[in-house]
Each structure stands twice: as structure tokens, then as C-alpha cells.
Amino acid sequence: MKTLYPIITLLLLSYAVVSPAQTAPRTEYTIQLSEPSLSLKPGETKSVGVQLARSRNFSRYKAELTAPSTLPAGLTARFEPATGLFDESTLHISAPADIKPGQYQVVVRCDMGRKLKATVLTLHVGESKPEIATN
DSSP: OOHHHHHHHHHHHHHHHOTTTTSSOOSSSSEEESSSEEEOOOEEEEEEEEEEEGGGTTTTTTTEEEEEEEOOOOOOEEEESESSSSEEEEEEEEEOTOOOOEEEEEEEHHHHHHTEEEEEEEEEEEEOOOOOOOO
């Protein structure tokens, strides 16, 4: 019987522990990116996931995602979906072929229930290597 108590305790503790990413916040909501940074070559398009964790009070509010940060000329950011009752979205970033290589900060904003939250995506734009034609 004495060996049964530690096993039951271990089972109860393992059942009660839940990862923070899966737990909804007690109040308001949170916004997270699937990756904190992204590497992109000129002329390329890549995507990153955007997750929203809502409290019960925020479950009925529509979310509106935007990337209003000052982006270099030609760089575009598009969300799919951008507005609605969703918990996951995809941010598509496209760089023009003539973009200047460097590191850029993309602010990802969410407006929900008159509360504004934001997170930052670090974008590394590297030079594309010229392709060599072979016969």
C-alpha cells in the first residue's frame, strides 16, 4: 500500500500539469508566433503561424491582425485570415527581388475587444545566390 501512494501522486501530478501554450489566459488574450525570427531571400515568400489564446471573456470578440510597422519598400505582410473569430492565422511575408539585405523588425498587432496586443517578428533578409546554369 505504501508503494501505491507515490504512484497515485505521480499520476495526479502528471495529469494536472498542462503546458502554458495550451492554457487559455485567465483574462484578456495572448498573441504568439510559431517562430520568433524568419530568414528570407530577395524575391522569396515565407510564412509564420500566429496563435491567439483567449480567455472565456474574449471568446466572442473578433480579432483583427495587422503589421503596421515601417517595412522596407516592397516588403509585404499578409494575414490569412486577417479578421474574424479564429485562434490561428498565417502571416505571409514577401520580399521583392531588389530588397536591401539586412535585419528588419515586423510588429504583428492584434486588436480584439478594444484591447491591443503585439509581438515582434525578426526578419533576416540575405542576399540570394545567383543560379549557375549547367548543360
